[in-house]
Amino acid sequence: MNNLAERVACLCCDKYDSLKKTGKPKENEWTVLAGIVLKDSTQTLSVISLATGTKCLSGTELMDVEKWECGSRLSDSHAEVLARRAFQRYLYNQLDLVLRNKSSNIFEHNESRKIILKENVSFHYFCSQTPCGDCSIFPQTDDELVPTDESCVKRRRIDIGEARGACTLTSNVASRESNTYVDIHRTGAKCVSTEKEQDLYHPGLNYHVIGPLRIKPGRGDRTLSMSCSDKLAKWNAIGIQGALLSRLVPPIRIDTICIGGQCPFSEAAMRRGVHERFADVAHCPDIVQSEKGFAHRKQTTRTQPCPSSIIWCAVPGRQLEVSVDGRKQGVTKKKARGNYLTISRRELFSTFLKIVDEFDKIENGEKNHPKKITYYHAKQSSTTYQRSWQKLKFGSFQAWPDKPTHLQEFVLF
Template sequence: MSEELADKIATVSIQHYLSLPGKSGKPTNPSEWTLMSSIVLETGNKDLKVVSLGTGSKCLGKNELSKDGGLVADSHAEVLARRALLLYLYGQIHLLQNQLESDVFSKMENGKVFLKSDVRFHFFTSHTPCGDASIIPKDEPPCKVARLSEHADVHRTGAKCVPGARQDPKLAGREYHVVQAVRTKPGRGDPTASLSCSDKLAKWSAIGVQGALLSLLLDRPVFLASIVLPSNCPYSEASLRRAVIFRLPENCTNFPKFFRSSVPFPHCKLPGGKPCPTSLLWSDSKHFLGGNKSFEVAVDGRKHGLGKSKALTKAGRLKVCKVELAVMFKEVAAKLCVKVDDCNTYRDLKDKASFYNSEWKSIREFAFPEWPEKDKTFEQFCV
């Protein structure tokens, strides 16, 4: 991959973001900023197309989480773009099941859908991923940093080391942070259970972005070919590689390449500015979003613009919340004759993905021993 392609990925992502309706999860005044991430499909003929996009910088605190799977806990742009990709992939399976052509899948056979060999997915994000990748020396060339030098100060990350593991010493300069630590995102007073985007990108680089449920339907995992950042944010390829790649076992080989494009993001993070309070979620999957609508606006993990009486009902759910994604999975799985009728809860569905779960357990024990186990009480809801 070339820097020219990285610029094209950044350009098509930003142009798509700007083309979406003006009051839909984007800054509305000069003092606001937002984070934006997208996933761009590249096919064999080198066409580039944005297939998912998300904006946002907020998470729900532990006390705000929902046990019915109806709220999205993590609304950082990277996470929403990846969840919107799941919508896209379900939509592509739906096309194949209706004997229509899919951009990414070639055939269905023995309960599996096969990914085309010439398909690649690229990840654009408008700011350095929170967590370990954001710990970047301030006074060294950004692409030549192998480790933090003795006298360097570093950019800070608001993500906190998980309890019970190594903690930041918060000393001067390079001693402020420890590196390669699993971290949780900051909340608004109430601590969150959401892990940093650096940690999530590392996980996706190890076992794919498709997650447990889709792993039951696909012939192989879906990996990111590259991660592209704009020109107007802190950048260090070495820090990205340290955060996303160097923590993984040697048998993990589907690593993304990293690029800094020459293209700026127009709504970048501003000193003294305020984050946009809403998030935008877009997916090239109208079938699952309903009618001709291809985007949703979110606030506090649910649809924006609904009164309190509807906020926690089905009408208030985002299509990328756990329960809605589980319903989509069961819909396409049934048409593939994948037996899931005996699964009553979301946890039951995830337990079906035994190979995926085993792979992740092995990687987590080797590379991320401090990675917290999920609280399964939040996965016992019925689907």
């Protein structure tokens, strides 16, 4: 048993239990819980962000936005992604503290006034189930197999090539010969259409190919969101802070990924999905499954995905929000204007601009950020981050599609 993973899982589940009922699954519903736990310089563990969610808007739903609505609606409400957005909100708050010379749990200035992470601070990621996409593709264990003739159940061999593209799941049991049904866990995430390798959809082990980048499953038509395995891989490679925060803070990496108990899990598939399939990704977080399982996970009594999400973050002020369809719960499209989730692109961008103002005032004695800058251009101005991302895109992440720029070309004022 991994002690740290167990504590991370318990802290996230306990925090979830302590939150009010609104937005949580009904009796027959399930959801996914994700969270980020901070181990601070005194080695104390605390939950700093937490979210639930299973939904993702389709490309059509996303395109159907008016100009003022750009950046205000969440396209991807999988728990893993919402917990990361809540984490970004936490980072802005910590940044604000350090800029005002107040004590921050995670940041400090070095001698040359650069903002750095405090020594011995680390971040640990929890997800109540294996993330969708590549990490979810692995053979079922013997007790999950459905033998057609019990006398013929044989062990399979899993042969996973090290390099991306050479990844294959093979079996030394020809399923028809042995009369044994050998199958894999499947993911609803489909390969990006420009990937050379595409799923074969053959029965058994050859249903999926492993390695390619995948698009999240969504309602009806295709979504524009990448699978959680791919997003985790990107965060692992260039940091979980994202483009905007990279202007102000160093890359922040996750040290542990802990998957909740009582759900299908393969350490090998997780490692492959998060870093091994990318030849140019060096960071390897610890990957573990906890014994602790999330109470509202998918199970025989909980068969419907919960449509709402809860999002919580350790900041002063509004900590808890509930969202449905990528908007604040109870807010219709008509009333959406000006009533945004704090973790929407628009609100995080607004926080970013305020902090940049503060930063310039303190560091350079001036206040001069261009208010008319678009979200897209603000992200592009993170040159170091963009350089790392372009390098990765040129190498392992070639098929990663660019987000339509019109969805990112909004200004706040």
